[in-house]
Amino acid sequence: SEDECKKAGLSVGGKLRNEEIFVGNWLHTPSGCFLDTSDEAIGFGTNTAGINNGAFQPVCIVDEVEATLYPAYQGNKCSPGYNIKEDYCVEAASSVGGILRSGRFLVGDWPDSPYGCFIDASDGAIHFGRNVAGINDGSFQPVCVPEEDEALLLPSLRGKECTQGHDFSEEECISAASSVGGSLRNGQFLVGNWPNTPYGCFIDASDKAIHFGTNMEGTNNGYFRSVCIAGDGPVTLLPPGIGAKCTPGHDFSEEQCIAAASSVGGLLRDDKFIVGDWPYTPPGCFIKVSDKAIHYGRNNDGISTGLF
Incomplete structure (x- = not known):
């Protein structure tokens, strides 16, 4: 409304021309609240068919x-x-x-930029x-809707990898790995068909580089930490x-144990x-009371002594 426009316009740096907002039924201004770029005066257009000629900045909710x-x-x-x-x-x-470059939202059909919303890294x-x-081409940062799946970083253990159905896709990997401390080595996302790494998304334990x-037959040699979708x-x-x-x-399961036990304080x-x-321990996943160490007992007939 006109009353809301005055307050909103002032909140973004607008000014009152002769102590008032100017109101009119113009064809060359946007409908609703706006600022005149020449003097930042607050205006309100009542013409719903008005088309901004480029001289006005809409003020929106x-x-x-x-x-x-x-x-x-x-x-x-x-x-x-x-x-x-x-x-x-x-x-x-x-x-x-x-930010807007020279006040302009840049839209185009470029072959060397990603589809959708992005910002120029420069x-x-x-x-x-x-x-x-x-x-x-590597010069642009995509702006995306946040992904919903929470990421879990597994320890660097020989053979350790995500359980089936808990892998992030290649497209999701950077976002997921970044959320648990991963980073790009020299600005590069490293993708390869290595035999000594886990399948899927992971980081190098030495420098947290995202890979x-x-x-699918790759086996973690113990130097990498898989990034997995956390269980629900x-x-x-x-x-x-x-x-x-x-x-x-x-x-x-044994594969799920580390993630589950970590979520309740296990180490x-x-x-x-x-x-x-x-x-003398329970079967399945458990932690030791004295130091919270995570264990998995394979003896289905094991009976806890009360220390686990």
């Missing part, structure tokens, strides 16, 4: 737009289904540091690429007691996942 800014590297783009629409691009990109200028076949292994099921830590164990059908003793066939 801000939608709550959540966005994730991806790093600039060759080929990087939003995951399928996570593109921000053109109408929301300026707001989304502004929320992650983007100056933060907000763009929208309409070319669905466009390929990022994606395409070899709730985890309960039972109190210690003689004979205490999970009820049938409520056990975590890796000397960075090792302890697995054994003990007669």
